[in-house]
Every structure is written in structure tokens, then in C-alpha cells.
Amino acid sequence: MHRGMGDAACEFNPEVDGFGDQKMKGRSWDLSVLIRAGRAVLLGRQPVLSIEITRECPLRCPGCYAFEPGHLGKAGPLRQLSDLQGEALVSGVLELVNRFRPVHVSIVGGEPLVRYRELNILLPQLSGLGVEVQFVTSAVLPIPTSWRELPNLHLAVSVDGLQPEHDRRRAPATYERILKHIAGHRLNVHCTITRQLLKPPGYLEEFAAFWSEREEIRKIWFSLYTPQEGERSEERLTPQDRVKAVEELSRLRARFKKIDLPQGALESYLRPPASPEECIFAQTTLCVSADLATRITPCQFGGNPVCTECGCMVSAGLVAIGRHKVAGLIRVSDIYSFSRRLGEQLGVDGRTAA
Numbered sequence: 001m002h003r004g005m006g007d008a009a010c011e012f013n014p015e016v017d018g019f020g021d022q023k024m025k026g027r028s029w030d031l032s033v034l035i036r037a038g039r040a041v042l043l044g045r046q047p048v049l050s051i052e053i054t055r056e057c058p059l060r061c062p063g064c065y066a067f068e069p070g071h072l073g074k075a076g077p078l079r080q081l082s083d084l085q086g087e088a089l090v091s092g093v094l095e096l097v098n099r100f101r102p103v104h105v106s107i108v109g110g111e112p113l114v115r116y117r118e119l120n121i122l123l124p125q126l127s128g129l130g131v132e133v134q135f136v137t138s139a140v141l142p143i144p145t146s147w148r149e150l151p152n153l154h155l156a157v158s159v160d161g162l163q164p165e166h167d168r169r170r171a172p173a174t175y176e177r178i179l180k181h182i183a184g185h186r187l188n189v190h191c192t193i194t195r196q197l198l199k200p201p202g203y204l205e206e207f208a209a210f211w212s213e214r215e216e217i218r219k220i221w222f223s224l225y226t227p228q229e230g231e232r233s234e235e236r237l238t239p240q241d242r243v244k245a246v247e248e249l250s251r252l253r254a255r256f257k258k259i260d261l262p263q264g265a266l267e268s269y270l271r272p273p274a275s276p277e278e279c280i281f282a283q284t285t286l287c288v289s290a291d292l293a294t295r296i297t298p299c300q301f302g303g304n305p306v307c308t309e310c311g312c313m314v315s316a317g318l319v320a321i322g323r324h325k326v327a328g329l330i331r332v333s334d335i336y337s338f339s340r341r342l343g344e345q346l347g348v349d350g351r352t353a354a
């Protein structure tokens with residue numbers, strides 16, 4: 001995929017699924033989507049399915065959580081997991097979708113474009129089923145032009161900063177290749193903010209200006225780097241860095257209209273969930289790895305992520321929504337937790353991948 005350093009935030013499309021802040025203002029937020037998702041939870045299902053569709057990736061990005069040794073726990077490293085190809089992959093994914101009936105599917109990797117032949121068959125079928133699909137890529141390979149016709153497909157490309165830094169970290173998915181491969185498409189760009197990106201003054205502003213001018217880009221997303229327990233890395237943000245990032249993004253979102261970061265989500269970066277149990281995103285997303293059987297826990301990051309330093313954009317957006325009160329009375333997070341408990345008591349359990 002390109003999941004950058006913890007940029008699984010873009011595995012889920014808040015706009016499509018009605019979780020963007022534009023939908024939280026007054027009556028404009030999409031209650032029906034929340035109800036559909038809540039209904040799935042009540043039935044013991046997780047409304048979002050995230051699939052690492054391949055273990056392969058031609059990139060070696062520093063800080064990539066997918067290829068950390070602990071990503072899949074006892075199942076071993078992702079690169080050693082068996083993965084499916086051809087008809088087995090297409091039917092395997094469709095079987096998962098039929099079994100779990102998600103509202104939304106995120107396709108990530110590895111780099112999912114390495115399976116473009118299978119995806120040329122699979123994506124139209126998912127579209128025919130009415131499933132919203134978020135596809136996250138490094139754009140290291142061309143994005144098939146036929147995908148432009150798929151109404152339920154939402155593309156996101158991961159970019160790690162401006163060209164010099166990005167090209168150093170993400171070759172061979174360089175700026176030159178990305179710009180060539182996204183030409184004619186409409187998609188979102190996603191950047192995970194690491195410590196390095198906060199150091200040069202005006203860096204994020206320059207990034208926002210560059211991508212705002214590209215006609216292919218619909219929205220610009222920013223996540224914060226999410227570390228694993230015990231991690232000491234150049235990417236990890238300090239508490240002061242997080243405050244600085246939120247202040248900077250609050251300023252930039254007012255200036256660059258393509259930045260899609262609800263103020264509530266931004267504030268949630270400073271108050272993330274304390275644990276996976278408190279994380280609506282983790283509780284409502286079933287994450288499956290490349291053999292289509294191994295579950296990734298506790299969330300898409302796998303391993304042992306530091307929830308209190310979570311920078312996942314979608315998790316933050318859902319925290320903001322969870323704190324929102326329906327009709328000014330009941331918090332959305334309480335509705336989800338009630339539905340989940342009720343589903344469990346009814347003995348309905350669709351939570352295992354295999």
C-alpha cells in the first residue's frame with residue numbers, strides 16, 4: 001500500500017462514510033450511515049473491513065509498520081505470510097465481503113497495485129455490490145484508467161513530505177512517478193507527519209500549497225505518526241510536537257480548502273483513545289492480512305501501538321464523533337458500545353476472520 005508510517009488513517013474514507021466534520025454540523029451529518037454501521041455492530045459485525053491484499057511491496061519506507069516484525073504478532077512477519085493471487089485472491093476477498101457484509105472496505109498492502117490484474121476484476125464486482133472501497137497506494141505503478149469509471153472507488157496516495165524528503169524515503173515511488181501515475185485520476189493525498197516534517201519552518205504549508213494546486217487532488221489528509229510501545233525513532237513526535245502540529249494544521253485548514261481535517265478530529269489528536277477498547281475505529285474495523293485469514297490486532301497498525309500517541313486520522317475523527325451527542329442527549333460512542341455489548345449478549349459473533 002503505502003501505508004507510510006502509520007498512515008492507515010487513509011484506509012477509511014471519513015467523507016464517504018459520513019464521519020467527516022462537515023457532516024457533524026447541525027443536521028448535516030449523515031445519521032443514516034451511522035445507523036447502518038451501528039446496525040452492523042448490533043448484529044455482531046464490524047462495519048469496516050480492512051484487507052492487506054498482498055505482502056509484496058517494492059518500497060522499503062523507514063517507519064513502515066506493516067513490515068515491523070511484531071505487526072502480525074505470533075503469525076510472524078508479513079513478508080513470510082502466504083498470500084493469494086489470481087482467482088484465489090478475487091474469490092477470497094469476495095467471500096470475506098459476503099461473510100462480513102461490511103459497509104466499507106479498505107484495500108491496503110504491501111503495495112496493492114502489484115495485484116492490479118486481480119483488482120481489475122475485483123473492484124468492479126465490489127462496486128456492483130454497492131460496497132464503498134478505499135484504495136491506498138504509493139502510486140509506484142500506473143493506476144488503471146478504467147478505475148475512473150468505478151463510482152464507489154476512492155483512491156488515496158501516500159506522500160511523505162516534499163519531493164527531496166519523499167524521494168529519499170520512498171524511492172522508487174518518487175514524485176515524478178506519482179505525478180505521472182495519478183494524471184487523469186481524482187484522488188486524495190495523505191501525509192503522515194513525523195518529527196522530521198515539523199522541523200523546517202513552513203514545511204507543511206509548502207506541502208499543502210503544492211498539492212492544493214494539483215487538479216487531480218480532491219483532498220489533502222494529514223495524520224500524525226503513531227509509534228509502537230518501546231519505539232525510539234526519529235519519526236516519533238514529542239507531546240510538544242503534537243501541539244505544534246495541531247496548531248499548524250488548524251491554521252492551514254483555514255487557508256487551504258483542500259485540507260480535509262475537521263477541527264474536532266484535530267483536537268482529538270491531543271486526546272486520543274486510551275486503549276483499543278476505547279477506540280471506536282479499532283472496535284468497528286476488522287483488519288485481515290494477506291492470507292485473508294490472519295487478523296491484525298488491535299487495529300490496522302498491528303503489534304503494540306501506543307494509543308495515547310495515536311495519530312490515525314480516522315480514529316481521531318471517530319473520537320470526535322463519539323463525543324458528539326445525538327439529539328444533544330446520548331453520545332454516539334455510547335450507542336456503539338451499547339450495540340456491541342447487546343450483539344455479544346445475543347451471541348452473534350462475526351468478529352473472527354477465519
Ligand code: SF4
Nearest residue numbers: 002003004057061064
Ligand atoms: S509503500 Fe510499502 S514499505 Fe512503504 S509504507 Fe507502504 S507498505 Fe510500507
Ligand code: SF4
Nearest residue numbers: 279282299305307310
Ligand atoms: S487509538 Fe489505539 S487502537 Fe485505536 S487506531 Fe490508534 S493505536 Fe489503534
